[in-house]
Amino acid sequence: MNNFAYQQASKAKDATAIVRDDKQAAYIAGGTTLLDLMKANLEQHSQLVDINLLPFKGIEKTNDGLRIGAMERMSDVGEHPLVLQQFPAISESLLLAASPQLRNMASMGGNILQRTRCGYFRDPAFPCNKRVPGSGCPALQGDNHNLAILGTSEACIATSYPGDLSVALVAFDAVLTLENAKGKQRRVPITEFYLLPGTTPQKETVLEPGELIVAITVPAAAYTQRSTYLKVRERSSYAYALASAAVGLEVQNGTIRAARVALGGVGTQPWRSREAEQVLTGAPATEATFRAAAAAALRGAQPREHNRFKVELAQNTLVQALQKVVG
Amino acid sequence: MDIEPAFFETNPKAGSVGQPLDRVDGRAKVTGQAKYSAEYNNLPGLVHAVLKTSDVAKGRIQSIDISLAQKEPGVLAILTHQNLPKLAKTPNDPEGKKAIGAPMGFLPLTSDQVHYAGQPVAIVVADTLERAQHAAALVRVQIAAEKPLASYEDPKAELFDPQKVQDGKTDGHTVRGNPKAAFAAAPVQLTHTYTHAINHHNPMEPGATTAHWEAPDRLTVYESTQGVTRTQKALSNMLGLAAEQVRVVTKYLGGGFGCKGSTWPHTVLTVQAARAVGRPVKLSLTRPQMFTSMGHREDQTQTLKIGATKEGKLLALIHEKTSTTSPWDNYAEPNSRIINLLYNCPAFESTYQLARANVMTSTFMRAPGEAPGSFAIECSMDDLAYQVGLDPLQIRLLNYADKDYSTNKPWSSKSLKQCYARGAELFGWSKRNPKAGQTRDGNLLVGMGMATASYPVHNNQGTARVRLYADGHAVVQTGATDLGTGTYTVMTQVAADALWLTPDKVRFELGDTKLPTAPNSGGSVAAGTVSSSIYMAAQDVWQRLIKMAIQDKKSPLYRAKAADVMVENGRMMLKANKTKGEDYAALMKRNETTDIEGTGNGKYGAGYESGLAAGSADSGHQDDMAGHSMHSFGAHFCEVKVDPALGTVRVTRWVSVHAAGRILNAKTARSQIIGGSIFGIGCALMERTVRDENFARYTNASLADYHIPVSADIPDMQVEFIEEHDPYINAMGVKGIGEISMVGVAAAVANAVYHATGKRVRSLPITPDKILGATPV
Numbered sequence A: 001m002n003n004f005a006y007q008q009a010s011k012a013k014d015a016t017a018i019v020r021d022d023k024q025a026a027y028i029a030g031g032t033t034l035l036d037l038m039k040a041n042l043e044q045h046s047q048l049v050d051i052n053l054l055p056f057k058g059i060e061k062t063n064d065g066l067r068i069g070a071m072e073r074m075s076d077v078g079e080h081p082l083v084l085q086q087f088p089a090i091s092e093s094l095l096l097a098a099s100p101q102l103r104n105m106a107s108m109g110g111n112i113l114q115r116t117r118c119g120y121f122r123d124p125a126f127p128c129n130k131r132v133p134g135s136g137c138p139a140l141q142g143d144n145h146n147l148a149i150l151g152t153s154e155a156c157i158a159t160s161y162p163g164d165l166s167v168a169l170v171a172f173d174a175v176l177t178l179e180n181a182k183g184k185q186r187r188v189p190i191t192e193f194y195l196l197p198g199t200t201p202q203k204e205t206v207l208e209p210g211e212l213i214v215a216i217t218v219p220a221a222a223y224t225q226r227s228t229y230l231k232v233r234e235r236s237s238y239a240y241a242l243a244s245a246a247v248g249l250e251v252q253n254g255t256i257r258a259a260r261v262a263l264g265g266v267g268t269q270p271w272r273s274r275e276a277e278q279v280l281t282g283a284p285a286t287e288a289t290f291r292a293a294a295a296a297a298l299r300g301a302q303p304r305e306h307n308r309f310k311v312e313l314a315q316n317t318l319v320q321a322l323q324k325v326v327g
Numbered sequence B: 001m002d003i004e005p006a007f008f009e010t011n012p013k014a015g016s017v018g019q020p021l022d023r024v025d026g027r028a029k030v031t032g033q034a035k036y037s038a039e040y041n042n043l044p045g046l047v048h049a050v051l052k053t054s055d056v057a058k059g060r061i062q063s064i065d066i067s068l069a070q071k072e073p074g075v076l077a078i079l080t081h082q083n084l085p086k087l088a089k090t091p092n093d094p095e096g097k098k099a100i101g102a103p104m105g106f107l108p109l110t111s112d113q114v115h116y117a118g119q120p121v122a123i124v125v126a127d128t129l130e131r132a133q134h135a136a137a138l139v140r141v142q143i144a145a146e147k148p149l150a151s152y153e154d155p156k157a158e159l160f161d162p163q164k165v166q167d168g169k170t171d172g173h174t175v176r177g178n179p180k181a182a183f184a185a186a187p188v189q190l191t192h193t194y195t196h197a198i199n200h201h202n203p204m205e206p207g208a209t210t211a212h213w214e215a216p217d218r219l220t221v222y223e224s225t226q227g228v229t230r231t232q233k234a235l236s237n238m239l240g241l242a243a244e245q246v247r248v249v250t251k252y253l254g255g256g257f258g259c260k261g262s263t264w265p266h267t268v269l270t271v272q273a274a275r276a277v278g279r280p281v282k283l284s285l286t287r288p289q290m291f292t293s294m295g296h297r298e299d300q301t302q303t304l305k306i307g308a309t310k311e312g313k314l315l316a317l318i319h320e321k322t323s324t325t326s327p328w329d330n331y332a333e334p335n336s337r338i339i340n341l342l343y344n345c346p347a348f349e350s351t352y353q354l355a356r357a358n359v360m361t362s363t364f365m366r367a368p369g370e371a372p373g374s375f376a377i378e379c380s381m382d383d384l385a386y387q388v389g390l391d392p393l394q395i396r397l398l399n400y401a402d403k404d405y406s407t408n409k410p411w412s413s414k415s416l417k418q419c420y421a422r423g424a425e426l427f428g429w430s431k432r433n434p435k436a437g438q439t440r441d442g443n444l445l446v447g448m449g450m451a452t453a454s455y456p457v458h459n460n461q462g463t464a465r466v467r468l469y470a471d472g473h474a475v476v477q478t479g480a481t482d483l484g485t486g487t488y489t490v491m492t493q494v495a496a497d498a499l500w501l502t503p504d505k506v507r508f509e510l511g512d513t514k515l516p517t518a519p520n521s522g523g524s525v526a527a528g529t530v531s532s533s534i535y536m537a538a539q540d541v542w543q544r545l546i547k548m549a550i551q552d553k554k555s556p557l558y559r560a561k562a563a564d565v566m567v568e569n570g571r572m573m574l575k576a577n578k579t580k581g582e583d584y585a586a587l588m589k590r591n592e593t594t595d596i597e598g599t600g601n602g603k604y605g606a607g608y609e610s611g612l613a614a615g616s617a618d619s620g621h622q623d624d625m626a627g628h629s630m631h632s633f634g635a636h637f638c639e640v641k642v643d644p645a646l647g648t649v650r651v652t653r654w655v656s657v658h659a660a661g662r663i664l665n666a667k668t669a670r671s672q673i674i675g676g677s678i679f680g681i682g683c684a685l686m687e688r689t690v691r692d693e694n695f696a697r698y699t700n701a702s703l704a705d706y707h708i709p710v711s712a713d714i715p716d717m718q719v720e721f722i723e724e725h726d727p728y729i730n731a732m733g734v735k736g737i738g739e740i741s742m743v744g745v746a747a748a749v750a751n752a753v754y755h756a757t758g759k760r761v762r763s764l765p766i767t768p769d770k771i772l773g774a775t776p777v
């Protein structure tokens, strides 16, 4: 860990200006991702700008859905009655994540920006294209048990976002409100927020230097209420997903009117599957439909030596999640 | 200045041996008063050390540039192979290794060679931890890297047949009877291969050393170790000091599981750093460093051939193990030991095969040998049961070993049949569907499995000192260590009983080489040896008091024969006439004696005559060791629920019944069995350190990525003990339970998984990919 300066920002403008002007500066919210990265010498920052006092709070009902301030804590959002009742998949994605201690510290904005658990990325002794562009990707020939099978490139096969929340957000078309140093806000659908690794795995999101995540909005629909998040892992708690599925269905008389599907743990980004949604929409809510949707979601998967199991696991996870929401 | 831990507050009630006395050190621990080895922060001028380790697994150090690091404020010293003060002995040659008792025949910072990833290449000392960390990051090490070997599985690895493994303790090849012919002629033949991932001990408290040179020839080390005496021996030999010049203190330990059973390189490097800066130095290993600093359970493959009759009677067992070892040592945990003795089988053969790779030397980890060995034999016995159409419990009873066939000796005691019976009853084994893959709970497959546990009582001895005061309290001392498992508590109980006091009147001290020598707390020997030495020391006190009485004209026992006197409730009296006698306090006061001291030697194989405190100091059966095979036994019963679509396995019910001689404290003993079973469930279902094949470096060296069970993985566990009196093992009749608790656990889980799914997974851990069939098992 290097020496660094620390300051608390009371206005968004102060915070964004510092981070725009100093490429080595970083925001700190809960610090549960950032401090780990700094202690392992994966990121070196000259200064940390504490954004916990910024007024990006609130878990509110809006005209068309839900609005969550970026500074809200995972535990508060996950346990909020509005989220529990009308967006169960989002609540579950938060409460199945990490541990209670971490959820109490961790913010929504920080969650969206957590970084991969790829073991090669996490240890600076290894080469890694994401950490040191051009140095190589040892995971291709090495330990890729936990890594992605969808959206991979020859440069990187990491589940760049390893967590849960964004999988649910991607499924339900959440929109992020971002604010830059000029105080200007823009709205970016979360499905367009994360980038595929391609030849530049170091570039993970469309966030510009200095830009802050201010809020998350999620439109409400029948399928957000009838939704679930299913997470599969080696131990019952306190582990990242081997595979996960966020799904929502609107079913009328046994026919699926609308469907939302996203997968976690298998894509280089939280993986929205419009292919699966297409199969589901208009089809009967039966296991055969679910299986066909799952097959569509995993078509084109490129497994490697140790993560071959994820092709079947992800499909079965998706089928179980769909079965759960139809009840 | 740092002070010794305060006198314990103990529960004055419920004191006697066997009772579930609360931990006497519990309050000190939860209030933060208990001082661990990295918490002696008030030593004058204490500074901090950080290890700089090698990124690569093989190569030669070309240069180390410390110029940047040295300029940082607060940096006091940077030691590398170029300037480490010379040691009197190193483990780099076999003689030195033996004298030191080193677990590894290589000491980093003694040459420019890099042999494993994570090998220390420099130790940096600064006035604060943060400055030391920062400076370490600024040290630039240039290594000419070479392609390393990662394991025995590497096609380039050269397999060899060692004469001995486990540092000379186990033969590389053993034959009993005529196994090859017996197997060839056997009507039922099974051949199966089992593989094990690398496991790491990961105690909660990392390895830590605080070194304080009080004078140029006087060193005190606060060390996170399972044995202060062994550490003293290692350090005094390396430093060229007499043992008395090195004091080692370990008042509290946050777990060890074997990785703290030996003195690893970081300890002496810290001592040398303290010498270099002339101030006390503290080093605490980081969690990632814990994966490359204190050994591990090696990656290994076992092949077990079973020959049996059509009825399921064993005819031959042939065992082969192949595993990875370091460039210098022939270490392999002795899997074959348990396979050789668990059943009545006339023919046995075991062969160990090793390959050198660029890894540090592996070491003993909870139930070394017995844990993986039991996985092989207990899964194969399950296979045999299905093959011949017997219940898994029946096949074990059919082959029950009524003596130790590996040594042809009688057991000192064995209550395994009772463990089976009681375990089966508690578990409801009779309700199990004999067919695999038939029991369901909704979408989940339900399986029930069981396995046998056994662990030897290792040959050991130790000493203790007891000082009884006329005012009715006592101080009891021995240089043992408490891994956190309850040694403080159970020894307080033993002393209280032996002296007829309540536990609150006993102050028990351990963890210091100034105290009487005790063995390493490892191999499950502590409870038996330490309790016996305390018991013997208390008997010595009573013998001295009896002698005082019979020489005291004013005593009712004046001129009685010592052999005619007995003690009960702190009162000495004639065996023939109990009214004739007196209280020890009265005797001591009359003789103006404030206190009286006794010493005791607790020995393996020196069994007890009578169970309780009063009795002769001279315990009989000196030859019991030679005449008997001494083991604890037990049985685990496990229910799992498997989601066949997701590949997840959850343990839903657990029953363990053990027989391990005298149980000193029902509560701490239960905790030990629960802890060991959870340890085993971790090994069965999730624990796995991944060593990259190309870099020979671990890819998951953290507790976020190396999974151990969480509470949600563990059901309510039922634990019972079979009462067992063994007059041969030691003066207290205690066998020890630290390791047997995990023996057979992985097999019980795997057998339950087979019963649930009809799929036999022989590769640990049993992760979802294997259940789904995507990864070869």
Ligand SMILES: Cc1cc2nc3c(=O)[nH]c(=O)nc-3n(C[C@H](O)[C@H](O)[C@H](O)COP(=O)(O)OP(=O)(O)OC[C@H]3O[C@@H](n4cnc5c(N)ncnc54)[C@H](O)[C@@H]3O)c2cc1C
Residues within 6 Å of the ligand: A026, A027, A028, A029, A030, A031, A032, A033, A034, A035, A036, A051, A070, A071, A074, A096, A097, A098, A099, A102, A105, A106, A107, A108, A109, A110, A111, A112, A113, A114, A162, A163, A164, A165, A211, A212, A213, A214, A238, A239, A240, A241, B704
């Ligand atoms: C052991 C462990 C297990 C975990 N398990 C899971 C899990 O199972 N599932 C899961 O989903 N997550 C898991 N996590 C990740 C955890 O959810 C994240 O660490 C947490 O959400 C990050 O939030 P934070 O507020 O602490 O972020 P910080 O660490 O403060 O920040 C993270 C990053 O985001 C930036 N940042 C933070 N807020 C903003 C903002 N508003 N605008 C712009 N940039 C910002 C920071 O500069 C930094 O780069 C785990 C973490 C740990 C340590």
Ligand code: SF4
Residues within 6 Å of the ligand: A116, A118, A119, A120, A121, A127, A128, A129, A130, A131, A136, A137, A138, A139, A140, A147, A155, A156, A157, A158, A201
């Ligand atoms: S998969 Fe990506 S993060 Fe992992 S080593 Fe390769 S480049 Fe780095």
